[in-house]
Amino acid sequence: MTALVKVLSAVSMAALIATPVVAADAPFEKEIEARQAHMDVVKYNMGILGAMAKGKRDYDADLAGAVAKNMLSAATMNNMSMWPQGSDNSVDALSELTKAKPGMWAEDSEAGDKHNAWVKASETMAAEAGKDLASLRKAMGPLGKSCKGCHKAYKAK
Numbered sequence: 001m002t003a004l005v006k007v008l009s010a011v012s013m014a015a016l017i018a019t020p021v022v023a024a025d026a027p028f029e030k031e032i033e034a035r036q037a038h039m040d041v042v043k044y045n046m047g048i049l050g051a052m053a054k055g056k057r058d059y060d061a062d063l064a065g066a067v068a069k070n071m072l073s074a075a076t077m078n079n080m081s082m083w084p085q086g087s088d089n090s091v092d093a094l095s096e097l098t099k100a101k102p103g104m105w106a107e108d109s110e111a112g113d114k115h116n117a118w119v120k121a122s123e124t125m126a127a128e129a130g131k132d133l134a135s136l137r138k139a140m141g142p143l144g145k146s147c148k149g150c151h152k153a154y155k156a157k
């Protein structure tokens with residue numbers, strides 16, 4: 001063995017021995033954090049559209065169009081990996097971390113339909129928001145309903 005290899009292997013042995021045993025993270029912590037962050041971005045974009053719809057913020061066609069496109073992008077991202085089976089709030093270790101109800105993963109789950117309703121409402125919003133304020137307002141109802149429809153069924157209070 002050359003001196004360099006000896007040094008390197010001594011270092012890596014030491015690293016192996018010194019690696020502390022880290023307490024295991026709650027299962028699916030990363031996935032839960034990511035999907036909540038995703039939902040927060042959705043809320044941010046929704047907030048701009050909502051403020052314009054309510055007249056709390058001046059209507060700006062370019063911004064409305066951009067934000068509505070973000071909403072559609074968010075709705076159509078393939079986020080399946082962020083929603084693994086067993087990452088619901090009935091799991092003891094996760095009850096403080098997530099509000100996702102187990103029904104989301106049940107045989108008879110309608111989460112897919114609820115998600116599709118969101119995509120559809122986002123498509124309409126993306127097509128309408130940049131036209132004028134009246135069009136944005138018209139698209140707002142169904143979009144808001146699509147969030148509530150899923151939250152009511154699958155998100156704990």
Ligand code: HEC
Nearest residue numbers: 036039042043046098099100114115118146147150154155
């Ligand atoms: C297909 C179902 C579904 C749709 C559609 C949906 N959500 Fe959610 N949302 C959830 C679930 C489930 C959670 C709880 C996630 C968790 O805690 O792990 C959640 C959580 C959230 C949160 C809390 C995030 C956090 O930091 O904990 C916000 C805000 C949110 N959603 C906003 C929205 C808005 C706004 C829309 C519509 C534009 C929307 N959601 C559409 C299922 C959905």
